[in-house]
Amino acid sequence: MSQQKLNDVIHELKNQIASLEVSDAQAKQKLQSLVEGLEEKLRSPADAGHHHGLVEEVRDSVEHFEVEHPRITAILNDLMMTLSNMGI
Incomplete structure (x- = not known):
């Protein structure tokens, strides 16, 4: 279910x-x-080290886009939550 949500x-x-x-x-x-x-x-195969920084990359993008593109910011926040729920 989480993989489908992420997709x-x-x-x-x-x-x-x-x-x-x-x-x-x-x-x-x-x-x-x-x-x-x-x-x-x-x-890539799920490897905590390999996925390290993924949420931080998304978080940086949220900060960049939150004022000018609120819909994209909402989607990026959803993406961070989904990754977090998957343990990434």
């Missing part, structure tokens, strides 16, 4: 990234890099 949240984040204005190219690139990094780390 759903990542999918929702991708949809929000796609809907960003062209003027937000820098924000869009940062978010796309975050998603790619998350997907790469999560495809």
Whole structure:
């Protein structure tokens, strides 16, 4: 169930990234890099050391986007909670 929730949240984040204005190219690139990094780390075998820092990366993104992109911030918070519930 947690893996499905994580996939759903990542999918929702991708949809929000796609809907960003062209003027937000820098924000869009940062978010796309975050998603790619998350997907790469999560495809690897579950290893606490390997996943270390994953939540911190998401938390840093939340701080960056919370004012200008509140919907993305909400999705990132959901992502952090899902990762935490999975023990990551």
